[in-house]
Amino acid sequence: MEIGVPKEIKDQEFRVGLSPNSVHVLNEQGHTVFVQSGAGTGAGFSDEDYQQAGAEVVATANEVWSREMVVKVKEPLPAEYDLIQKDQILFTYLHLAAARTLTERLIQSGVNAIAYETVEFNNIRPLLTPMSIIAGRLSVQFGARYLERQQGGRGVLLGGVPGVRPGRVVILGGGVVGTEAARMAVGMGARVQIFDISLDQLAYLETLFGSRVELIYSSTPEIHRAVPDADLLIGAVLVPGRRPPILVPRSLVTQMRPGSVIVDVAVDQGGCIETLHPTSHTEPTYIDEGVLHYGVPNMPGAVPWTATQALNNSTLPYVLKLASFGMAALKKDKALAEGLNVTQNRLVHPAVQQVFPDLA
CATH class of the missing domain: 3.40.50.720 (NAD(P)-binding Rossmann-like Domain)
Structure with missing residues (x-):
């Protein structure tokens, strides 16, 4: 051929x-x-x-x-x-x-x-997984960068230092992207929360991270409690072949601290955060409601x-x-x-x- x-x-x-x-x-x-x-x-x-x-x-x-x-x-x-x-x-x-x-x-x-x-076979997507791994890791790498004051962020070091609390990372979705984002965030020393609707997946994540990550069953009240305190919010929701639901409405984004950062890896399928729209590597970020948004749909293209x-x-x-x-x-x-x-x-x-x- x-x-x-x-x-x-x-x-x-x-x-x-x-x-x-x-x-x-x-x-x-x-x-x-x-x-x-x-x-x-x-x-x-x-x-x-x-x-x-x-x-x-x-x-x-x-x-x-x-x-x-x-x-x-x-x-x-x-x-x-x-x-x-x-x-x-x-x-x-x-x-x-x-x-x-x-x-x-x-x-x-x-x-x-x-x-x-x-x-897909047996709920495994072998051609999506390698890029999801990369995108998950990059979401924290980029998020940490854009939290720097010179990049428009609020000047938070995710890992903190002795005497100063580390940054808080909230991850919506505990699949491949969310798991890899958590690996990076935990490695940096951040405080990490993962939200997912699968109890089996949350149990699996506990075997990976133990007490280093707070694992929470995803519900609207729990998300609304966590998001305002996030320094870095990562959207990692996958609904195969369809748009993910909006889990973070604009009204919730307005409660985040100015200079906080949102990275929505699900943006190529429409995204799970209302205020986030696709951007590009040339112009990767914008400010909305005082929060820095990163919406590049081809994140792995950076590496x-x-x-x-x-x-x-x-x-x-x-x-x-x-x-x-x-x-x-x-x-x-x-x-x-x-x-x-x-x-x-x-x-x-x-x-x-x-x-x-x-x-x-």
Whole structure:
């Protein structure tokens, strides 16, 4: 199969769909990979690296989008809509619940769109997990940075110092993102609270953190008690294929101390905090109700060397199946079949259908 790897055009998105190592494996199995020149530069991979791995490096996006399958990192942007081909396989993150226009264009195009984030088996999302780990860790790393006074924060050191209490981190959601955020926050010495609606998950988190993290069953009264005292509030709520509920309304944000920081990792699915909207790596933050908001939807793009390799470790087995069997691979792999969002001019993923019932 001919596989295209375009250069990502989302703001400061330096990850790339396939690493040179992945290209080498595909090449060994008889597939031809076309990589747009410069696609891997931001992640530390040169055009020469790809050529040595067996790829054909091409100059334009048209030359990669004209292939049987396109492997990306982020969802197509408007400038790419007209490049999408009928009956082509598009394999990438899509997050359609927060992107009606993209959903409509994918349906119109006749593409077979398979989303990394909805590939699933036994409630495990293997292609979402590596980026969730990175985003969870970065949420605290960035949060700590923006708490600095020079960055607009209230000047709090999360770990505190002897004689001064540490900062308080409140995490909404105890899944992969929330767990990794807690690891970082605990490592820094912060006081940490995690809220989740799964008692089983809270019990599991107790085995990880013991008394170092306060684990609380998520309810509106408990969230309303905790948020005003948070120095760093992290949204880590995942509802697969759908928008998460708003857990923190504007009225609650107004009760936070000026210069506190909110990082909502769920922003790519619509977010769980009312005052937070998507931002970019170029302009990552804004102030609303006196609180600094960070809403970059492609956070792992900040560490593309690490993120590209972590993503490829998970995606490559599925790319190989699609390259070898085409859409028939979905009949051979139930997890991959769960990833199918759009095919034959129809929206087919049940969770996304619930968001856009008129498009189903």
